[in-house]
Amino acid sequence: MTAVDLPPGYPRQWEADVVLRDGSVAHIRPITPADAEAVHRFHAGQSEESIYMRFFAPLRRLSDRDVERFTNVDYTDRVALVATVRGQIIGIGRYDRITPTSAEVAFNIADSYQGKGIGSVLLEHLAVIAWESGVEEFTAEVLPQNAKMISVFSEAGYEVTRRFEDGVVSLRFDIQPTERSEAVRLSREHRAESVSMRSVLFPDSIAVVGASRRSDSIGHHILANILAAGFTGSVHAVNREALEVLGLPAHTRVSEISDHVDLAVVAVPAQEVPEVVADCAEAGVRTLLVVSAGFAESGEEGAELQADLLTTARENGMRVLGPNSFGVINTDETVKLNASLAPQMPPPGRLGLFAQSGALGIAVLASATRRGLGISVFASAGNRVDVSGNDFMQYWIDDDNTDTVGLYLESMGNPRKFSRIARRLATIKPVIVVKSGVSTYGVPPGHRARTSRVRPEAFDAMLRQAGVIRVENVHQMFDVAQLVTNQPLPGGNRVAVVGNSDALGALTAEACVSWGLEVSHGPVSLPSDAKGEEFAQALATAFADPEVDSVLTCFIPPLVTLDEDVATAVRDAALKSEKPCLATFLGMRGVVERLSGRTDDGRDEVVPAYSMPEDAVRALAAATRYAEWRSRDHGVPVHPAGIDLEAAERLVERVLHEAPDGRRLTEDEVRELLGAYGIDVWASVSVTSADEAVAAADTLGYPVVVKSVAPLVRHSPGMSGIRVDLRTPDQLRDAYAALNDRLAPLAANTFVVQRMATPGVSCVLRSEEDPLFGPVVSFSIAGPPTELLGDIGHRIPPLTDVDVSDLISSVKAAPMLHGHRGAAPVNRAALADLVARVSVLADNLPEIARLTLNPVNAQPAGVDVLGAEVTVAPAPQRKDQGRRSLT
Known part of the structure; x- marks a missing residue:
């Protein structure tokens, strides 16, 4: 239409x-x-x-x-x-x-x-x-x-x-909306999207469109891989110019296949895809796996083809994986699906992998195979026109064959939904994310995604908030994956270090300290000629130590003891304990088999091996932080009392009616808006002379401050633009004159008078409506920590009470709030309440383009909002906005 x-x-x-x-x-x-x-x-x-x-x-x-x-x-x-x-x-x-x-x-x-x-x-x-x-x-x-x-x-x-x-x-x-209605909605969304992935991962029948007899064609490779893996369902070849392909009779169209087709793998030139998709729609195909390239990644013409592909598929009730996808693999014995360009099916295992890039898919699978890590499911979304990592996470929540999830993300279309689903998944299974391009939020050609305006740290904060393990590259992802997939999670951050080298033990211990782990046992260094029995005894002692949560073993090739004896000692000691164990073997080969065994209760367990201790420590630190997040109380959504949403909405509606493109609110409007959310902004009076300053002080009440609000000096370090604790008219006149003399030559003599606040810690609280993330709430300590060091914490609403507390504690300058150098601690509860109110306001009103509370004076008796600025704009169309939608 x-x-x-x-x-x-x-x-x-x-x-x-x-x-x-x-x-x-x-x-x-x-x-x-x-x-x-x-x-x-x-x-x-x-x-x-x-x-x-x-x-x-x-x-x-x-x-x-x-x-x-x-x-x-x-x-x-x-x-x-x-x-x-x-x-x-x-x-x-x-x-x-x-x-x-x-x-x-x-x-x-x-x-x-x-x-x-x-x-x-x-x-x-x-x-x-x-x-x-x-x-x-x-x-x-x-x-x-x-x-x-x-x-x-x-x-x-x-x-x-x-x-x-x-x-x-x-x-x-x-x-x-209530917590119960929201829970019902999300539960239904989860079930539906999880089920939709079954037609991708457990199809009863597959049609490969473009299954060529040419051995160098993509369609030929995919059909050959499907057959070689032993797919348990029916397979059909679609080729207009052949009678048979790889021993299968060839059909000219999917709609001519008498069998119902669940999954159609499309490997034809991009210009031919629309006709194929229309035919698949006529045949009632459930899901399309489009490996063809030449879509949005290739330019405007390809972008139009990609948009038409999505429209046709959606109108006909189909899901799309791709285009430009590397394919999908499911090692489950009941399906044995390798509808991908990977020439060999990876060994079955407990790790689920998702990657957007096709080329990267090859590297990811190859790396997993080298590590001896078995795969449950692998999927490549390509240009991610429809099916994304969110859909596979919905599936993995219920998948008994997957214990750990690894995601390589080049772009993100709906961070709010990602955060929500990842948080639910991370409460039961580790989720490891590699995200490229966060420094500029660059989006690869062909990916549908909005540009973000917020700092890259907001993405990291979102992952921490969701309990996701963030790593920098594929190498680190598998370092962590081989630990959390094969070993118990750490019960704390206390580590034992056992090895056969003083230098290697010291290096390992230093790495532990640098990553925030506590070395509570050792480092223990055995002689280079120690026997396997001695290694076993040292490890048993370390595992038995009640002050130890994890054991790190680090060995150089011994001169006398056989490699296999050391590996066996490590494996046997680890199998007897519920504590995780990691091994570093310098120069050793073939230890993975020796490090595998079965526990007394029948679980297969592998001690992960690392070539360098730094890799092992980094992986252990990531697993430890994740275990801490998973075991902690995640809190309840914040619902501050005394909020008048209707009053705030009326104000915003009135302003946008007067200024359809939006504008900055006046001081009175700011007080009205924030007042509807229970936030009191202290009055300030603009003055242009000493007499006006005295008149303002008479109204506000002494003591007062006089300060410049000129951008040049506002919130600058030191006292260059402000005079405080003025208790008499004469003091106020003198202060005004001194400031005016100093700042007039700089055109910075724009002054306000405000009541003097109780001395405290000056903070900055902001929210911004971002095109990609939606509302982002930021907190920092005012002055150099914010202006010079960028020491700013971020969280994505909706927030729980724990999220609010974590946000306040996330900045490095947070100790200033807790009685630094003998100062009285601030009222943390009052500060948390203010953050909660701002987060709810930002979540409720997408028209709030920017909100800044600066300064917020946190002091022992409460918090004082001394300055506030708000800009409203037409509300953007948020994703994940309270109703189910594929966006």
């Missing part, structure tokens, strides 16, 4: 592609008058029972007048959404406002699509739309026998009240 066909006021931002309960995709959009004929067809295809359930009457045909009323809405008081697949309406949801805060809601789902969660999705989207327009309550009238529709409301997480009257059940429920 083109923009010309859309009615006035059509809210395009309501459009969304969603994953249904069975893993297929449907398109949600507002209804339009052009849908009249489609509504007639939809109604005609319904059973008599469904029609009666919806209209309480046997209406075999809707009148043209009724359809016109249904399809002509104002998108404000009368709202209707349709769910479509292949251009056909499969569900309709609508609400009609009854009062300013109440609306009646109704649904009609196609018989053939009932049970796929369409009603739940439509309710979810309608509730968000209604809430944003001021509706607080939905009502509905349902026949008692319509159990399916009653369950849509009752299972959505809302508190539903029922009343039976005149043969009809009247339902009523508040639609304000």
